[in-house]
Amino acid sequence: MSGHIYIIGLGPGDQNLLTIEVATLLPNLTDLVGYGPYVQRVQVPDTIRKHSSDNREELDRARHALLLAQQGHRVGVVSSGDAGVFAMASAVFEAIDHGDPSFKETEVTVLPGISAMFAAASRLGAPLGHDFCAISLSDNLKPWEVILKRLRLAAQADFVIALYNAVSKARPWQLDTAFELLREELPLDIPVAFCQAISRENEHIEITNLKDAKASMGNMQTLVLIGSRYSQLLTTQQKTWFYTPRSIK
Template sequence: MSGWLAIAGLGPGDAALVTPEVEAALAEATHVVGYIPYIARVAPRAGLTLHPSDNRVELDRARHALEMAAAGARVVVVSSGDPGVFAMASAVFQALEGAPEWQELDIRVLPGITAMLAAAARAGAPLGHDFCAINLSDNLKPWVVIERRLRLAAQADFAMAFYNPRSRGRPEGFARALEILREECGAHQLITFARAVSTLEERINTVTLVEATPEMADMRTVVLMGNSATRRVGRFVYTPRMFPGEAGTGSPSESARAQGSGQVE
């Protein structure tokens, strides 16, 4: 038995955004498990069995993948974006929690380009300063928690990325989120609606908070809310690296001397 399980991120849609690490895992796999539209992104080949499933059965899917790996299969669980951001990695570890016999399996998480990073890149650099990522779906937490997090994030002046802003089942949630943001943030703060990033249906639309409407988001949209310093430059939107109020002061060369790297190794 030399089974393994890889929980892999396919990125936002474009094959040029899938990492070589994920491609290699898919090339070695005997089974791929995932939500139907993500499985559709995996090229069929001899020796590879695809297991598409619906989108509300994450734990069943995770257990199925673990079972196959335990039986010696080479299994990839695919998510779009990054598997650790509102996707399958947590579901697999939750399934693992109830099954100590599987905990010594060869399990790896393979990161991917998550939707907010792809969307931010297309818009410019709206997440260029401290930011947060919030799943607006209230399937997994009560709305009161979402509201509280939105208010605290706004008070912290975080830029924000919203996943799952809107679904057919709960169209009112995102309208309420916009109301809360209007109460907590400036009317002219910029908000970017990024739909189907890196696919043929990509559409990027930046408006001010006062102009934003719930209909601007659908199930394929990630929403990026700027902080109080986020601004336009030409066709781009960016959030300065420095604290609002200190941004844009001084000449570029003076700023450069006064500023640190802001980069991580």
């Protein structure tokens, strides 16, 4: 008998940023699988078993979820933000693709969530109003040279750049190296925003420019948004906004 895996995007943190679809589904699961802090964040009845695991164990976690589903469970695999963005959705499909053939009998449903980049963008104003890209700065899963090449091409394409996994204790030098490269390609006055823990209690936003941006402004909870040469700051009575116009000349 095969159960069902639901790959769930929990959004950035605030319960109000769940979709109605996800909020309705969660209490009807039998098991929750995910990285510890995300599983603990979910408010569900005590009858639902929570299986927490460490970071960087995505494939093991996906296999565990598949085995639970094979026992007939209704398993929620949870990620922060949107599960399809540098998160568990790909891990589940990789585990099916390269795992036991019986995994291909599992029913899977993917439920989208508000990704970190769109949560951050909503606080800043409209930085993603024109063409943009998302790059994970972690070299755990791809070579560092590939990351640098992509950053340079993204700058040449004038994409607004959202950097995921931008700051890590294990690789504190990477973000500063990325800024150095971008300073070779882009005007020094374009806005750069450090967006920490959006919608959670320690939310903190710092806006600077490419000249002054430093890795020390962020931590492991920070998404970094780098404007294009068209991005603007706009100060109103309320606050300073960061937006990218829809049109370019």
